[in-house]
Amino acid sequence: MSDLSKMESRKMSYRVDGEFFIITFTDPQTLNSLSGTDFLYLARLLEIAETCESVSFTVLQSTGRFFSAGADISHISKVQKAAQQDPTGMLGKWLAEFASRNVFVTHTFASHSKILVCCLNGPAVGLTAALVMLCDIVYSMNDKVYLMFPFANLALVTEGALSVTLPMKLGYNVAHEILMFAKPVTYHQLIDKVIVRNYMLSDTETFNSQVLSDLQEKTSGLHHDSIINMKELLKRPILSELKRANIDEVADAMKYWVQSLPQQRFQEIGMKKRKHKF
Amino acid sequence: MSDLSKMESRKMSYRVDGEFFIITFTDPQTLNSLSGTDFLYLARLLEIAETCESVSFTVLQSTGRFFSAGADISHISKVQKAAQQDPTGMLGKWLAEFASRNVFVTHTFASHSKILVCCLNGPAVGLTAALVMLCDIVYSMNDKVYLMFPFANLALVTEGALSVTLPMKLGYNVAHEILMFAKPVTYHQLIDKVIVRNYMLSDTETFNSQVLSDLQEKTSGLHHDSIINMKELLKRPILSELKRANIDEVADAMKYWVQSLPQQRFQEIGMKKRKHKF
């Protein structure tokens, strides 16, 4: 899979440090919002991590105020215009641009064999927030972090197998309160369930390097194969359900994209005619 | 299904208000205890809510001190007497009166497609409490609410698919402590797991109208179809298990009804010879 260079993303970088494959979102100006191609690139990075024998942990880090503001809105209107000309119509275009990438990145996260660690420096929104929910371990920089799943406000449904991870990790009733009213998930709802430690820091760089040095210390002397093997054992009971949810969610969302409902609501948000719920 | 009027219940009323189908228990004198016919009527109301295109939320509210005191004991002794004359015997009578209604109301709650919101103004007991556990979102009036599942004290077993919802929502070990010793479930065990918000109010009417106006505000501008669709996605992984539990629970309970064990213990409670565990 040698064509990584071709699809290079200016939104993220990666490096390998011993047992750690570190992916960093590097576009604080756009609050690390990501296009379809960026999500594809992220999935490819996970596939590379997968093949690194020495790696036990794939660590997601970010820069600036937000972990990631989710989908790049400008990208959506571009696809919409292209769809109007495309011979395969809205369905073909949105399948190719939205569904295929959503399914692929979700599948890649759900079936990743290394321990997925997320260093949550700030808010995450939409699909990126759903990917945070797919991580095995989350550390927060402080108690100001939150996740946003504004699907009910956007004429969309859960993405990233969130319909399985949200009730599983935060509880069934809490998941309904969050999703049905497009309410943010606060730090207090996340701690001890999704977030396993609050670093109580204010600077992202300090936070990122502190987590890494802690990880290094915590894993020294441990048996690499045991770690990978135990993740596989923990994942086994839920993996089929994550895959089923992935395809169900995207198939359900297609209806709305084909009717241009989310496109319209994203546009309203872009034009400040529609607000997120807080 | 036009025979609703015939089976009308003096125990509850309903109305539709925009996206909300509101069912209210209206018999505070009996602490809103319900007979088999009342449970059947309740299930019918859910079926009507199901067919209202405009409705996204089915809201359960109550009046007076209790949300619902559960099964109407006087009804039980009436059925017992009838059973002694019935040509199909205890089995036929209790199947017809107890099992069929229990299975039906549980199945109707478990497979309801609208968001089930419960406004818990006070304690709920037995089957009604199990239905509260089947709701997607629960708000409490204050911290005095509790649920009671006195099955071990009544020679019964879990009802209303509680053998699935209780461990799923409160944890496996906590579920055992509650059920094996017939202990009430306190507000502190419910908050952030079953109850998603405590209104800290003392008056039921204020509570009921406050929840409704909050719901109206929280859902304004949201996409109706997204809401229904997301509930379906969240429910999918557990629905088969809820249905299996429903039939298993009722089949297991039949043994005890046929031996008249619960009847006898209900009678002892009616005569104050047996106390609930607190």
Place this chain on the structure above:
Amino acid sequence: MSDLSKMESRKMSYRVDGEFFIITFTDPQTLNSLSGTDFLYLARLLEIAETCESVSFTVLQSTGRFFSAGADISHISKVQKAAQQDPTGMLGKWLAEFASRNVFVTHTFASHSKILVCCLNGPAVGLTAALVMLCDIVYSMNDKVYLMFPFANLALVTEGALSVTLPMKLGYNVAHEILMFAKPVTYHQLIDKVIVRNYMLSDTETFNSQVLSDLQEKTSGLHHDSIINMKELLKRPILSELKRANIDEVADAMKYWVQSLPQQRFQEIGMKKRKHKF
């Protein structure tokens, strides 16, 4: 459960012979058609077989031309009349009379621990035919036997967990051809899949006694506990699905009963205005 005598059925008898609990349908005049009470009685017999320590096999036999012609039509019109007066309406009455008994007899067959042997002397129809499909071993008297599942013709859906047993035992596509067109299941479709041996006899009594003496010979010297234990092992992978199907089928059928659709079609058949599909 001492009230068996009260609900005695003139439609069937039973006896215990060593390892065998033998139930015989004894009403050839009505082609062994069964009312709700008869199905209840049949379920009670299985419960008695369950408790007989010495019994390893529960054997179903019949008399006359048909194994069983299914539901007693006259009974249906009686219930329909009663339903029109009943305070719980169509829903309450059909739940009590139809659903509760269907669910109970199906659950009892599906979870029976002894080996269920069916001696198919002739055709079986409807719920009884579905119970034949729930048996572990079926012997046929000759190649004239068939099963009929005329649900599509009666405004009903599969009963007796047939939506699981039919595709499992006869194949997914064959199950569709049978059910969607209300076509009989022929001997040639059943042999080597449901029927494990064709006795090629013409007399029911000879057939019944021949099967029993064969069973006696085949089981001599075998370990009773191994037999019961192996059935449990074989049943384990499918039991939850049978239970789920049972409740789903009855819940789906209720819609049609409440609208009086099957009642009307049964009446048409009774008046020869509607024919079965052959």
Place this chain on the structure above:
Amino acid sequence: MSDLSKMESRKMSYRVDGEFFIITFTDPQTLNSLSGTDFLYLARLLEIAETCESVSFTVLQSTGRFFSAGADISHISKVQKAAQQDPTGMLGKWLAEFASRNVFVTHTFASHSKILVCCLNGPAVGLTAALVMLCDIVYSMNDKVYLMFPFANLALVTEGALSVTLPMKLGYNVAHEILMFAKPVTYHQLIDKVIVRNYMLSDTETFNSQVLSDLQEKTSGLHHDSIINMKELLKRPILSELKRANIDEVADAMKYWVQSLPQQRFQEIGMKKRKHKF
């Protein structure tokens, strides 16, 4: 979803005739080979059938010698060229062109609510053959029909949820013999398992119209809702597994596409350097 006209396909036509939604492959010159866009169009037709209240059966018919020769090879080399220029690389291009359409058409077939009837007039190959395996009822024109799943010969894996339907319908060991050696599935392997009736005809038009008139006769007087409802009941136990297989199969195949292995083997077949196994 009004953009059907835009993506119109010259490969197939459709019409509604009472309870029947009939889709006909109309390109006998190419043996009804289909491009990605054609598969998308086919899926859209199923979605239209889905929304037709009056329709109970979606019937697939074809013309000429083959039911469908599967993927249009010329299309594959076109995509391959485009992929070499695409900014998202092989991964992005094949996701957009191959994976997204494969997943979508498979999901649409697997979750279709009407009875899927396939009139198999001749051989079917690859993805189309997998869709035949997803149909509920298959009739064959004669005993010369066969299915081909040459995945092992093409550096691909099963498609169209075949990894679930093939063992389920033909048996686990037979499925291995077929797939591991890329052997055709003969009529004799299909009859009574996938094919429920052999019409023993030699002319496709006669076959097509005979099936339709038979269907009309067989369904007359039957209850539409029962039919749809029973299919849903039969599908319920396997639907999650079909969805899981769909995503697993496509995710596994992506590895090979990205390495250009199937492309190369398709090219060899186009240039007659590689033969199918018979």
Place this chain on the structure above:
Amino acid sequence: MSDLSKMESRKMSYRVDGEFFIITFTDPQTLNSLSGTDFLYLARLLEIAETCESVSFTVLQSTGRFFSAGADISHISKVQKAAQQDPTGMLGKWLAEFASRNVFVTHTFASHSKILVCCLNGPAVGLTAALVMLCDIVYSMNDKVYLMFPFANLALVTEGALSVTLPMKLGYNVAHEILMFAKPVTYHQLIDKVIVRNYMLSDTETFNSQVLSDLQEKTSGLHHDSIINMKELLKRPILSELKRANIDEVADAMKYWVQSLPQQRFQEIGMKKRKHKF
């Protein structure tokens, strides 16, 4: 895992030939009956096949009249004597000798990633026959082969996950007829379900070499990775159930071993006081 040499078995040999890892039972004098150590050695051979990158098929062949006569009876009485002295008693000894090896060899077969091909030259009995049922592809030398599962005659229950494979491959009712009466499974029951081709030969050596040359021809030009990958896809829906059955079967059997019931019946067979059922 370098200690293979130490545990070498005189009962079987192995060799690698291109894509094929061939294991041959080489003790025709004892009809290839196997002790616990032999089963362990067989499992170790599968583990070696697992690690051979070049291998796609693990082929089981035998010599002489029987494929394998199953458990070595003399071994059983030896263990029984040792158990009477063992500080951990019957339980500890039979766990160590019987359960642990049964579980291990079954788990190794069930989770083997290469295609398991069995060349059935003659009858197979007991655990070996259950392993035949776990193979993906079976060829028979002629129509005289059969399998014997005499568990009901030996105070045992199914082994080798047979409680899952037998109903899955031969049908639910046929599985009951076979197991409950300890009846042999004939060639006619196996063909087209377990056996995919009958070579109609009379000489084992000819048969063995003919199968190998056929395999070589059938796989030439096929893509190795596709083959392994498709087996994984086919196995995925049933693997958890095979594992669950493995442990359930052995746990159930322990009760009987601890009571010395199978030991006694094996002894009766050894002394010709008990016969197998034919």
Place this chain on the structure above:
Amino acid sequence: MSDLSKMESRKMSYRVDGEFFIITFTDPQTLNSLSGTDFLYLARLLEIAETCESVSFTVLQSTGRFFSAGADISHISKVQKAAQQDPTGMLGKWLAEFASRNVFVTHTFASHSKILVCCLNGPAVGLTAALVMLCDIVYSMNDKVYLMFPFANLALVTEGALSVTLPMKLGYNVAHEILMFAKPVTYHQLIDKVIVRNYMLSDTETFNSQVLSDLQEKTSGLHHDSIINMKELLKRPILSELKRANIDEVADAMKYWVQSLPQQRFQEIGMKKRKHKF
């Protein structure tokens, strides 16, 4: 199963007191560390409790500072030496000594029908700690108790179905933090999830007798059969998964034992060359 006396363990005693079957670890000198034989004996005690009709609760108690320090290290080096001479090699020996007992004790706990109550007087380590996680109800003596799962430090993987119970009871992300870094599970992570009540005592004897008298009071007047029946209902949805995990965990661990990796790390701990992670 009369050979209990033979395998008597000096590490634990048991007694029956009304509804309670009480097992007490009685070797505070070794911190109640247990050998394979001890675990076997413990499983046998559960089997005896199983057969006591009058018993509803199986209560685990301990003595001294630790609940149990887990596997007896000296025992491990003894087995290792024996393995080097054993004709079945490392695999045969570790299967017989480690795997078979681990699987058996886990299966016995997972499928125990009485309510399992654990009185956690102090820390528990390794397999014993995993058994604590399999208990239905846990009471702690005070907030100094903890559990240790140092598998990543020992070149092992989860045991005792912990790969299912840990995420189920403590949450998916918390389970990863604990297992991947071999971190102890603190009282604060356990309370309200695994531990249902903290007795805030400092003396083990007082704690043990206080729990028993509380249990006696809490169960007085309750219906024995309801209690057992409700546990069965609560266990049903997870039992298959526990069994599957049991066999998967042991099969995965065997690889490491055969390579002598855990043996070496246990030795390092014994010689103080390796420390536990705190």
